[in-house]
Amino acid sequence: GDSVTQMEGPVTLSEEAFLTINCTYTATGYPSLFWYVQYPGEGLQLLLKATKADDKGSNKGFEATYRKETTSFHLEKGSVQVSDSAVYFCALSDQTGTASKLTFGTGTRLQVTL
Amino acid sequence: KAGVTQTPRYLIKTRGQQVTLSCSPISGHRSVSWYQQTPGQGLQFLFEYFSETQRNKGNFPGRFSGRQFSNSRSEMNVSTLELGDSALYLCASSLSQGGKLFFGSGTQLSVL
Numbered sequence: 001g002d003s004v005t006q007m008e009g010p011v012t013l014s015e016e017a018f019l020t021i022n023c024t025y026t027a028t029g030y031p032s033l034f035w036y037v038q039y040p041g042e043g044l045q046l047l048l049k050a051t052k053a054d055d056k057g058s059n060k061g062f063e064a065t066y067r068k069e070t071t072s073f074h075l076e077k078g079s080v081q082v083s084d085s086a087v088y089f090c091a092l093s094d095q096t097g098t099a100s101k102l103t104f105g106t107g108t109r110l111q112v113t114l
Numbered sequence: 115k116a117g118v119t120q121t122p123r124y125l126i127k128t129r130g131q132q133v134t135l136s137c138s139p140i141s142g143h144r145s146v147s148w149y150q151q152t153p154g155q156g157l158q159f160l161f162e163y164f165s166e167t168q169r170n171k172g173n174f175p176g177r178f179s180g181r182q183f184s185n186s187r188s189e190m191n192v193s194t195l196e197l198g199d200s201a202l203y204l205c206a207s208s209l210s211q212g213g214k215l216f217f218g219s220g221t222q223l224s225v226l
Contacts, residue, residue, distance in 0.1 A: 044157075100170065101162060103159075104158075
């Protein structure tokens with residue numbers, strides 16, 4: 001079945017450092033890919049998405065490119081802020097595009113310090 | 115516009131009891147999905163309802179059930195609670211089936 005693998009956290013960075021959180025997936029066909037963020041005590045928020053190969057999703061300085069050849073969707077940000085501290089989840093929807101039924105990775109906790 | 119509202123926020127039950135969780139979607143949203151979040155298994159899809167009908171179902175035992183009302187509000191029920199059912203239960207709504215999901219803050223269920 002479909003699966004998502006994320007790098008284990010926690011990831012601890014100083015403010016203004018470069019961020020990469022790795023995500024790879026296994027799926028049949030052409031899934032849509034997502035990054036969600038969960039701040040303490042809150043539900044998940046969609047951060048960005050990509051629906052086909054070579055698409056780049058971007059939002060709030062975060063970017064991720066759908067790489068079909070490496071089955072990856074790594075999250076990057078050039079300069080992190082303390083307010084980016086949260087748990088980040090990579091997810092995919094199956095090729096039917098049913099974005100309500102998502103397969104999530106285990107999440108990567110990011111802690112940004114001054 | 116109010117977000118997705120889940121009640122109660124916290125719940126403590128004992129093994130063998132049953133529990134009902136409630137989710138009020140964003141106004142105008144017709145699809146409601148439920149997820150279970152645990153430290154060990156992460157986020158797992160439970161089911162999705164659209165227009166009062168279950169459209170998708172995850173790999174959970176029959177003790178987990180849900181329903182959706184005509185106003186799109188949804189409830190999920192877990193019967194004969196087990197210790198392993200302790201989790202954060204997240205509800206998400208979307209305008210239509212397969213649309214962008216908006217999550218609530220969840221109901222934290224503890225089974226003792």
